[in-house]
Amino acid sequence: WGAEGHKAVGQIAQNILQPDVESQVAKLFQDKSFGGKLAPASLWADTIKKQKGSPFAFWSAPLHFIDTRDNPGKSCSVDEERDCPDGVCVVGAIANYTTQLDCENGFDRDTRDIALRFLTHFFGDITQPLHVCGRSKGGNDVPVTFDGRKTNLHAIWDTQIVRKRLQDFDNSLDKYIAFLTSEIQNGTYVSEKDEWVACDTPSRRRRRDTSTILKRAKATTRCPLSWATDTNEINCPFVWESIDENPNLDLGQGYYKAAIPFVDKQLAKGGYRLGTFLNSILTKKC
Numbered sequence: 473w474g475a476e477g478h479k480a481v482g483q484i485a486q487n488i489l490q491p492d493v494e495s496q497v498a499k500l501f502q503d504k505s506f507g508g509k510l511a512p513a514s515l516w517a518d519t520i521k522k523q524k525g526s527p528f529a530f531w532s533a534p535l536h537f538i539d540t541r542d543n544p545g546k547s548c549s550v551d552e553e554r555d556c557p558d559g560v561c562v563v564g565a566i567a568n569y570t571t572q573l574d575c576e577n578g579f580d581r582d583t584r585d586i587a588l589r590f591l592t593h594f595f596g597d598i599t600q601p602l603h604v605c606g607r608s609k610g611g612n613d614v615p616v617t618f619d620g621r622k623t624n625l626h627a628i629w630d631t632q633i634v635r636k637r638l639q640d641f642d643n644s645l646d647k648y649i650a651f652l653t654s655e656i657q658n659g660t661y662v663s664e665k666d667e668w669v670a671c672d673t674p675s676r677r678r679r680r681d682t683s684t685i686l687k688r689a690k691a692t693t694r695c696p697l698s699w700a701t702d703t704n705e706i707n708c709p710f711v712w713e714s715i716d717e718n719p720n721l722d723l724g725q726g727y728y729k730a731a732i733p734f735v736d737k738q739l740a741k742g743g744y745r746l747g748t749f750l751n752s753i754l755t756k757k758c
């Protein structure tokens with residue numbers, strides 16, 4: 473997602489944090505420009521990606537997505553071994569940074585701070601359909617027109633569709649975020665939000681032999697893998713359909729309208745998952 477999408481995910485999560493978790497989050501962030509909040513922190517992973525000289529700049533770029541080697545439009549799937557070798561993808565990144573954030577694992581505060589920044593961003597990216605799609609570099613190589621402007625398929629999902637959606641909310645991101653939060657708390661998403669966070673949590677194991685370590689490593693990808701699979705499925709009924717049928721169509725009208733329910737729900741999912749996850753992991757007493 474672009475800046476608006478990531479801020480939405482961060483703020484929706486912030487809205488559902490328990491007070492004690494909210495103060496833990498504020499304490500973890502050592503960059504005072506975040507004001508202790510998730511929404512500003514969610515932009516950090518993109519900022520450092522482009523920053524020359526940042527120790528994170530180059531190696532972190534592939535952590536923002538997973539290039540599935542499926543056949544979107546026809547068949548969609550996510551396969552951990554096939555699509556995320558060595559854990560270098562958004563699924564592996566969420567798993568690894570979850571381990572680093574969890575106080576049980578004893579990482580130092582700098583590591584936990586960076587882990588929380590990355591997680592706040594990657595919980596957003598893993599809900600963007602084209603971040604869970606390997607076709608044409610997640611749509612980056614597919615030229616499209618949106619309201620008369622030439623751009624690419626990836627960019628309209630990251631940014632243009634979300635920005636146009638804000639027109640329904642007086643161009644106020646805050647109003648859009650308030651709308652999505654209320655849809656989660658007492659609207660359209662009430663009955664389905666439990667499914668958004670339903671993925672088996674890794675069971676704690678006592679013995680430290682090699683086989684349990686391997687099982688534990690696998691268990692940490694269970695949730696992000698289920699979220700990636702959920703997101704990836706949107707590439708089959710919808711994302712690529714019009715593109716394959718009519719490559720010259722301006723996507724700012726019918727396609728945009730049809731994308732709205734997906735974009736709303738994906739941003740809501742990212743925020744709800746992030747908030748729920750932090751409420752669980754940051755209430756542990758270590």
Ligand code: DCM
Nearest residue numbers: 473474475515518519536597630631
């Ligand atoms: N972006 C932005 N402002 C930021 C961070 C990101 O406008 N502070 C936009 C520009 C990127 C786009 O988000 O090209 C996609 O970023 P990502 O790599 O997270 O999908």
Ligand code: DCM
Nearest residue numbers: 576577676677678679680684685688
């Ligand atoms: N640990 C591990 N593999 C296991 C069990 C534990 O790598 N099968 C590590 C992860 C934690 C530490 O041991 O850093 C403490 O784990 P626990 O809280 O499960 O006792």
Ligand code: DCM
Nearest residue numbers: 473536537539602603609610612626
């Ligand atoms: N991206 C993606 N899948 C790829 C390559 C890139 O989802 N295979 C994303 C990362 C950024 C956007 O596309 O959000 C633009 O990437 P870049 O800045 O690397 O061109």
Ligand code: ZN
Nearest residue numbers: 473603626630
């Ligand atoms: Zn993107």
Ligand code: ZN
Nearest residue numbers: 473518536597
């Ligand atoms: Zn990203």
